[in-house]
Amino acid sequence: MSDTKKTEVTEKSKKDTKKTEVIMIPKGARGEENFQLFKINGRNYQVQKGIPVEVPCEVAEVWKHSQDMQAQAEAYLDQVEKPV
Numbered sequence: 767m768s769d770t771k772k773t774e775v776t777e778k779s780k781k782d783t784k785k786t787e788v789i790m791i792p793k794g795a796r797g798e799e800n801f802q803l804f805k806i807n808g809r810n811y812q813v814q815k816g817i818p819v820e821v822p823c824e825v826a827e828v829w830k831h832s833q834d835m836q837a838q839a840e841a842y843l844d845q846v847e848k849p850v
Contacts (some may be wrong), residue, residue, distance in 0.1 A: 787826035791815045804828055 791802050793816040804825050806813040811825050821829075 771808050786820045787823055787828050788818050788820050789813070789826050790818045791829065806847075 791813060793800070800815050800848045802815060804813065805827060806824050811821065813819050813821055813825065813829075
């Protein structure tokens with residue numbers, strides 16, 4: 767019976783371990799901060815720019831969504847600004 771509990775605890779602890787991803791945020795213009803702040807579910811993350819950084823998956827997901835939204839905004843502006 768105790769073996770079953772140990773197995774359950776081990777499986778649960780494997781699920782609870784946070785996975786990470788490596789992201790790289792490009793450096794900004796001169797005078798900009800050399801880090802990017804992320805605030806997710808009450809937690810603050812400060813990620814250095816210009817180098818690959820291992821971050822929790824939720825930070826990587828927010829960064830990827832941010833990049834996707836930036837690309838969509840730029841595509842929309844290109845479409846709107848085209849001369850007729």
